Amino acid sequence: MDETLLKGAFQEIRSAQRILVISHIRPDGDAVGSLIGLGLSLQDLNKEVQMVLPDGIPAIFRHLPGSDQIQKQATGNFDLTLVVDCSDLTRTGEVLIGKPVPDMNLDHHPTNTKFARYNLVDKTAVATAEMLAEYLPQFGFPISSQVAEALLFGMITDTLGFRTNNMTPKAMKIAAKLMEAGGDLPGLYQKGLLNRSFEAARYWGAGLSNLERDGRIIWTSLFLEDRRSVGYPGRDDADLINFLSTIDETDVVIIFVEQGDGLVKVSWRSQPAYDVSQIALFFDGGGHSAAAGASIKGDLKSIQANVIATTKTMLGFM
Ligand code: AMP
Ligand code: MN
Ligand code: MN
Numbered sequence: 001m002d003e004t005l006l007k008g009a010f011q012e013i014r015s016a017q018r019i020l021v022i023s024h025i026r027p028d029g030d031a032v033g034s035l036i037g038l039g040l041s042l043q044d045l046n047k048e049v050q051m052v053l054p055d056g057i058p059a060i061f062r063h064l065p066g067s068d069q070i071q072k073q074a075t076g077n078f079d080l081t082l083v084v085d086c087s088d089l090t091r092t093g094e095v096l097i098g099k100p101v102p103d104m105n106l107d108h109h110p111t112n113t114k115f116a117r118y119n120l121v122d123k124t125a126v127a128t129a130e131m132l133a134e135y136l137p138q139f140g141f142p143i144s145s146q147v148a149e150a151l152l153f154g155m156i157t158d159t160l161g162f163r164t165n166n167m168t169p170k171a172m173k174i175a176a177k178l179m180e181a182g183g184d185l186p187g188l189y190q191k192g193l194l195n196r197s198f199e200a201a202r203y204w205g206a207g208l209s210n211l212e213r214d215g216r217i218i219w220t221s222l223f224l225e226d227r228r229s230v231g232y233p234g235r236d237d238a239d240l241i242n243f244l245s246t247i248d249e250t251d252v253v254i255i256f257v258e259q260g261d262g263l264v265k266v267s268w269r270s271q272p273a274y275d276v277s278q279i280a281l282f283f284d285g286g287g288h289s290a291a292a293g294a295s296i297k298g299d300l301k302s303i304q305a306n307v308i309a310t311t312k313t314m315l316g317f318m
Contacts, residue, residue, distance in 0.1 A: 001122050009104055009118040010139035013042070016079035022052045022102075023084045024091040026236065026265075029157025029192050032057065034084040034106070034128040036066040037136075037150035044142045050074055054093025058234070063191055064153060065146040082106065085128035085154075087286040088113040106131055111277050111286035126164065126171045129154025133174045145182025152183030157192045160242055165272045165290060200238040202230035207240045207255070215317065216251040218244060219308060221300060223258045235259055237267065245269045252276065252311060256304050259295070264303045267293045268311070279314050283307070 013019070021039045023031035031053065039051040050071065057070040074095055081102040086092055087109035089102070096102060105116035108125040125131045129151040137143055143151075155175050159167055162175070179185050206226035212219055222237055232238065237255045244253045251274055257265040266283065268276035268291070275289040285294020296303050312318050 001120065005118060006120060006135065007139075009120055010135065010141075012080060012103065012118075013082070013141075014045075014139070016047065018048045018076070018078045018080075020050050020052065020074050020078040020081045021084065022054075022074070022081065022086075022092055022095055024086045025054050025093045027053050027055060027058065027061070028085075029061070030127045030129055030154040031085045032061045032064065032067065032070075033150045033152075033154025033157070034132055035070070035150075036064055037129060037132050037147045037154065038082065038084060038106075039069065040066045040150065041132075041136050041141045041143065041147045044144055044147075050076075050078070052095055054095050060191075064150055066150060080104070083116060084132075085109075087111045089115045109286060110288060111281055111292075124166075124168065126166055126168065127155045127158035129158070130171050130174050133178055137177075143178070143181045148178045148181035148183040149188065152178040152185060153188045153192055156185070156188050161189055161193050166288070196238065197232075199230050199232045203227060203232040203238050204240050204243070206230065207237065211244070213250075214308070214312075216249065217254065217308065217311065217317065218247060218250050218252075219254040219256065219304070220244070221256040221258070221304065223300070224260050235265070237265075241267050241269055252315065254307060254311065256300055256307070258300050263295045263297055264300050265293065265295050266303070266307055267291075274315050276311070276315075279307075279311050282310065282314070 023035045056072045082104045102116040104118045106120045110123040112121045133151045207220045210220045251271045253269045270276045277292040280292030280294045283294035
């Protein structure tokens with residue numbers, strides 16, 4: 001990270017009073033943890049902070065202190081707009097439409113489009129929360145136990161419990177500091193990665209019975225009807241993809257989730273030798289080498305055929 005750029009950005013944050021912090025649609029643990037961690041640290045310096053998630057805060061993240069402050073809309077004027085964990089501006093939904101270019105973009109996605117005035121992008125960071133856990137203390141911003149909880153949660157969830165292949169010794173050291181500052185690693189791990197609802201388990205059942213394989217690619221689909229019949233409340237895959245990624249002799253896993261608005265959410269996961277972010281980018285999505293996603297318009301079956309064929313071609317599987 002360019003030290004001059006970083007210093008300039010944090011000086012501007014220090015001089016601002018009214019600050020908007022925003023993260024991405026379909027928020028994951030890093031989006032929520034980074035948003036709350038940064039938001040609460042700024043509040044500890046007596047700044048007026050609004051924390052916004054365009055889709056609101058999902059029930060599974062409401063255990064995090066500070067999550068009750070998250071709104072779906074920004075209201076009023078701000079000195080500074082900070083966007084966390086978003087690879088491009090469309091990931092912020094409609095909150096910033098018609099607003100000036102955001103002041104800061106703090107992110108770790110290699111597919112980041114550098115859409116802000118200050119682009120603090122570190123693709124070697126395992127989570128945006130890791131970047132914040134490094135920068136906040138470096139520039140004299142406090143890490144209370146609540147801030148530590150939020151940032152450690154972001155790191156645990158984006159690394160699936162410190163086991164993704166982008167893990168680094170630096171990330172482990174930063175996580176240890178967050179534990180020292182009050183982050184409850186076992187508790188956060190349990191809540192972020194292990195606990196699931198009965199409905200989610202039955203929804204997995206639907207996904208598992210639709211599972212297909214062609215060579216070293218496996219895929220499944222989750223339909224609106226699957227969610228309706230088991231009473232699963234989300235529009236996501238209930239993290240089924242992380243389970244599918246543990247299946248032997250598989251290089252790439254793909255999940256197709258019907259959204260009900262003419263869109264299909266597609267997620268890819270791959271073994272280290274394969275970069276699926278470029279395939280997601282091809283479909284106007286983005287992500288990391290080993291974990292990427294896109295939302296594609298159309299009928300699920302034709303999207304499935306197109307995505308599987310494109311994945312095979314782009315990865316040289318035929
Ligand atoms: P997911 O498949 O939603 O679990 O996302 C895997 C990774 O891809 C995450 O880092 C997401 O931020 C990123 N990602 C997912 N969907 C999109 C999208 N439509 N545009 C850009 N990045 C995405
Ligand atoms: Mn995220
Ligand atoms: Mn992230």
